[in-house]
Amino acid sequence: MEDTYCVVTFQVTQHALIFEKAMKNMKYAVKLMPVPRQVSSSCGTAAKIPCEKKKEILNLCEKENLPIEGFYKIDHKKKKSWF
Amino acid sequence: MGDKRKMFIYGGIIGLIGAILLKFGNPGNMGICVACFYRDIAGALGLHRAEIVQYIRPEIIGFIFGAFLISVVKGDFKSRGGSSPLIRFFLGFFLVIGALVFLGCPLRLILRLGNGDLNAITGLLGYLVGIFIGVQFLKKGYTLGRSTDQPKISGYVMPIVAVALLLLLIAKPEFIFFSAEGPGSMRAPILLSLVLGMIVGIVLQKSRICTAGAFRDVILIKDYHFFWGILGILVVNFIANIILNFDAFKLGFEGQPVAHADHLWNIIGMVLTGICSVLLGGCPVRQTILASEGDADAGITVLGITVGAAFAHNFGLASSPKGVTNNGKIAVIIGIIVVLIIAYSVVKEANKARNQKKESVKNA
Numbered sequence: 326m327e328d329t330y331c332v333v334t335f336q337v338t339q340h341a342l343i344f345e346k347a348m349k350n351m352k353y354a355v356k357l358m359p360v361p362r363q364v365s366s367s368c369g370t371a372a373k374i375p376c377e378k379k380k381e382i383l384n385l386c387e388k389e390n391l392p393i394e395g396f397y398k399i400d401h402k403k404k405k406s407w408f
Numbered sequence: 409m410g411d412k413r414k415m416f417i418y419g420g421i422i423g424l425i426g427a428i429l430l431k432f433g434n435p436g437n438m439g440i441c442v443a444c445f446y447r448d449i450a451g452a453l454g455l456h457r458a459e460i461v462q463y464i465r466p467e468i469i470g471f472i473f474g475a476f477l478i479s480v481v482k483g484d485f486k487s488r489g490g491s492s493p494l495i496r497f498f499l500g501f502f503l504v505i506g507a508l509v510f511l512g513c514p515l516r517l518i519l520r521l522g523n524g525d526l527n528a529i530t531g532l533l534g535y536l537v538g539i540f541i542g543v544q545f546l547k548k549g550y551t552l553g554r555s556t557d558q559p560k561i562s563g564y565v566m567p568i569v570a571v572a573l574l575l576l577l578i579a580k581p582e583f584i585f586f587s588a589e590g591p592g593s594m595r596a597p598i599l600l601s602l603v604l605g606m607i608v609g610i611v612l613q614k615s616r617i618c619t620a621g622a623f624r625d626v627i628l629i630k631d632y633h634f635f636w637g638i639l640g641i642l643v644v645n646f647i648a649n650i651i652l653n654f655d656a657f658k659l660g661f662e663g664q665p666v667a668h669a670d671h672l673w674n675i676i677g678m679v680l681t682g683i684c685s686v687l688l689g690g691c692p693v694r695q696t697i698l699a700s701e702g703d704a705d706a707g708i709t710v711l712g713i714t715v716g717a718a719f720a721h722n723f724g725l726a727s728s729p730k731g732v733t734n735n736g737k738i739a740v741i742i743g744i745i746v747v748l749i750i751a752y753s754v755v756k757e758a759n760k761a762r763n764q765k766k767e768s769v770k771n772a
Binding site: 336337338339341342357358359362366367368369370390 | 479484546547548549550551554613614616618621625628629631633634689690694698701758765766
């Protein structure tokens with residue numbers, strides 16, 4: 326897994342599926358995944374997206390009324406702690 | 409280290425501890441069983457009077473302590489709640505009825521499989537069907553609503569309950585019931601159970617492993633992150649059983665400990681448990697961990713599980729090695745109908761709200 330990536334989180338699982346569909350329509354690279362541990366101790370569904378598309382994606386969400394909860398940049402450090 | 413390997417190792421620790429607790433005295437293929445352990449606690453508190461399944465299981469106390477402590481240390485502890493508590497209570501209630509008809513929570517299902525009990529395969533089949541049904545509701549917009557911040561003390565309730573249970577376990581006042589025979593009398597030493605339970609709590613809080621979440625993600629988004637944890641539990645438990653519990657290892661359907669070989673009802677019971685787990689966002693052990701890190705909704709679910717377990721014995725719903733009871737069959741069918749109605753109503757309302765929002769955006 327790459328060192329840095331971005332995720333969008335959602336309140337409702339269905340929103341993640343709607344978001345994924347919209348991103349695929351726009352030909353953006355999108356992949357659904359469990360919410361990264363760094364973001365939350367919950368285990369919901371998030372969407373992994375390219376960080377450089379942040380602005381376009383947030384604009385699109387607003388325009389299309391796509392419900393999202395948060396946008397996070399994840400630093401996947403190589404030296405990871407177990408605890 | 410890769411995420412997959414890390415999850416496998418986390419799961420492996422759970423599987424190993426399951427085998428150790430079995431070795432040191434817990435009932436057959438029940439190193440850990442969250443549904444059974446809440447049932448035993450309900451019995452010890454006198455909520456049901458099935459004399460063979462009454463004990464304050466230190467493992468549960470350990471899960472709560474471990475998850476609570478690590479969540480406080482790592483900053484995950486947050487007092488939250490208010491997301492459809494009553495619905496969660498009843499989902500927990502029916503979840504455990506399904507589990508007690510099968511005879512085990514999903515975690516024990518894996519441990520049963522790890523010690524050769526092939527009835528766990530039919531149970532697993534039912535669990536997967538239940539999860540698949542639950543996932544269909546998720547796709548349609550199922551949600552129990554957002555939780556909100558709660559007063560801090562709300563988050564401390566479960567850890568305080570765990571302290572109270574520990575005191576009752578040690579002091580054993582006369583109003584507490586401990587089984588003299590049967591599964592409730594089979595126990596690993598208190599301190600060992602407590603310490604290993606804490607390790608389980610810490611590992612599960614850190615890794616977020618959940619049997620329902622793992623299969624849900626495989627079905628819903630084809631993601632195998634948590635599934636590796638489940639695989640770790642199964643593989644390591646199997647190997648550890650071969651080494652530690654070789655005499656107890658038995659491959660087959662018949663004569664398995666605390667189990668029955670009624671395939672149809674093993675499946676249907678776990679269908680109910682699977683649906684409830686997805687609708688709750690986690691299986692019983694996951695609910696316990698969440699409840700320990702301040703989630704009052706998971707706390708209510710745990711209470712639903714405990715009360716449901718008590719009813720399961722008071723009303724003769726729980727199975728025994730002799731087989732499934734008629735009351736149990738009826739309860740599982742009622743349970744499936746009730747939880748499907750709950751899920752359908754929630755989805756219908758969520759979509760109505762969404763369509764209304766769309767309309768208002770259009771008209772704006």
